[in-house]
Amino acid sequence: SRLGRLPGRQDWSSWPHYEAAAAGFRGYWYPVAYSSHIGGKPKQITLLGEKIVLVRDGGRGGSVYALKDRCPHRGVPLSEGNQQFPGTISCPYHGWTFDLATGDLKAAITDGPASPICGKVTQPTYEVAERLGMVWVFVGDGEDAPPIxxxxxxxxxxxxxxxxxxxxxxxxxxxxxxxxxxxxxxxxxxxxxxxxxxxxxxxxxxxxxxxxxxxxxxxxxxxxxxxxxxxxxxxxxxxxxxxxxxxxxxxxxxxxxxxxxxxxxxxxxxxxxxxxxxxxxxxxxxxxxxxxxxxxxxxxxxxxxxxxxxxxxxxxxxxxxxxxxxxxxxxxxxxxxxxxxxxxxxxxxxxxxxxxxxxxxxxxxxxxxxxxxTEQRVGRLAGQGIQPIAAKE
Ligand code: FES
CATH class of the missing domain: 3.90.380.10 (Naphthalene 1,2-dioxygenase Alpha Subunit; Chain A, domain 1)
Structure with a gap:
């Protein structure tokens, strides 16, 4: 009978990856907001436990970018900042300014044009796509995002x-x-x-x-x-x-x-x-x-x-x-x-x-x-020398 085939388990130990994925499976694209709600004003979202800032470069008509929403200087959310220069986002506290596409620190506004910190700091970025009138973000472990x-x-x-x-x-x-x-x-x-x-x-x-x-x-x-x-x-x-x-x-x-x-x-x-x-x-x-x-x-x-x-x-x-x-x-x-x-x-x-x-x-x-x-993905990543990031709570 069908009943006989069910394990009837009390726990989830038959599915260790599934059990560990309380905060989601990495390696996928996720829809996070309506495209029309993301403009030139940075916006914070949380996805798979990670705080991410979304901003549309130059406002209307520009591309959407996503970066980790924590300034590496003193930990202020970049989503509290704004776009001082095209293609960048600036932290509101001391003006560290990051390239939207690469995450590279382009300028530390309060340390002059030749600030030695520039070029030494890179903010993690996420790949972004727009489909079905929504913004989608890929969260992975460092692998290339598959086409959405x-x-x-x-x-x-x-x-x-x-x-x-x-x-x-x-x-x-x-x-x-x-x-x-x-x-x-x-x-x-x-x-x-x-x-x-x-x-x-x-x-x-x-x-x-x-x-x-x-x-x-x-x-x-x-x-x-x-x-x-x-x-x-x-x-x-x-x-x-x-x-x-x-x-x-x-x-x-x-x-x-x-x-x-x-x-x-x-x-x-x-x-x-x-x-x-x-x-x-x-x-x-x-x-x-x-x-x-x-x-x-x-x-x-x-x-x-x-x-x-x-x-x-x-x-x-x-x-x-x-x-x-x-x-x-x-x-x-x-x-x-x-x-x-x-x-x-x-x-x-x-x-x-x-x-x-x-x-x-x-x-x-x-x-x-x-x-x-997930087992297959872990195997694929191992082949590329990538260790998956442990699931977050
Ligand atoms: Fe961001 Fe200082 S905390 S520039």
Whole structure:
């Protein structure tokens, strides 16, 4: 039986990399802010426990740069400073001025043009990219950052899409957020009261198996149980309240009942399942006409950013109804009320220890993916003579 395959462990010792990654996995790009929120005024963010200053060189239209947000002189945050000269950032205290691209100390304004400290100090920098209207930062261990497009969901890179997104700082460990997103059981119980669920049906109970394709693992529905009787509790149905009838057709990508049309871009992907997850904590929920993504961005061990992205693959004037739908409806019901139920559970989860049951197979497979992927990365880094930085709390 499926139950027999579950280790039912009380701790996380089967996944040492996963257990150690309380403050996130290094070696990935993370979305940290809306592009429009980063200008010429430096801004501090925390990512994987590291304080980072972001600034857009010259303000509007310039490129965004990221440096460690601690002046090496006396430890003042560079984000308290400003841009005195193009291509640089100056510390507000004594005017040490760093090159944005290289981190080199270009000038110590208060020590004259020939200050001997110049050229002897380099501030650590981070690679930055802008995609989907957001600023992304790579946190690694000194290795070259892989191209961000190799890490983004491939369908977003190669197709025109219109996106609506929400970035929310949330309390709780990023792993609980990721596990919650991919958690099979919660979709059917926790969310049973959400307004979104009235419009987008979810099965009460089903049997799934998990398959890996590329860097994603998918929950694939083997059987669906559209109604369930719980003695003493009555009958639950997965159907939207306004159409209590059997689904016309069950597609392999939807729990959504009888959808006739599938967006051609989504159809072309041939996703094996409705829900999938990939490193470093990205959830993909493929509906027939749009895809919803969640990026769980580790701020530190106790906080994360919830980045919800809804994408429809359409262009030209056809994007207008998307905005109407997103702003008038999806943003509030799905990225709002529905997602707030997840937020609540992530805040109050306290694991390990834990005792798992059949639907937690999805959690175990995700942890295994994270473990194996990290093991491979550690091996790759060793080949380059790089010792990974120990996880921070
Ligand atoms: Fe930054 Fe002195 S603390 S210049």
């Amino acid at each position: 497009d190799e890490q983004l969901p491939e369908e977003l890179v190669s197709n025109a899409a219109v996106v609506g997104s929400r970035i929310q700082p949330r309390i709780g460990n990023w792993r609980f957020a990721c596990e919650n997103g991919y958690d099979e059981g919660h979709a059917k119980y926790l969310h049973r009261t959400s307004l979104w669920r009235m419009f987008k049906a979810m099965p009460v109970w089903n049997e799934t198996r998990i398959v890996q394709r590329g860097r994603w693992i998918y929950r694939v529905q083997d059987k669906q149980y559209w109604d369930a009787d719980f003695p003493g509790l009555g009958t639950w149905s997965n159907q939207a309240w306004y159409k209590l009838k059997p689904p016309k057709k069950v597609t392999n990508i939807g729990n959504t009942g009888g959808h006739r049309e599938v967006n051609p871009v989504i159809a072309a992907q041939e996703f094996p399942g409705f829900a999938s997850v990939s490193m470093p904590g990205v959830l993909r929920i493929a509906y027939p006409t749009f895809i919803h993504y969640e990026f769980y961005v580790p701020v530190d061990a106790d906080n994360h950013l919830y980045v919800g992205v809804m994408a429809e693959f359409r262009k030209g004037r056809k994007v207008l109804p998307f905005y109407a739908k997103y702003l008038g409806f999806v943003r509030w019901l799905f990225h709002g009320e529905f997602s707030a139920q997840d937020k609540w559970m992530v805040e109050v989860t306290d694991a390990p220890p834990e005792k798992l049951y059949r639907p937690d197979d999805s959690l175990l497979k995700w942890r295994k993916l994270a473990e194996d992927t």
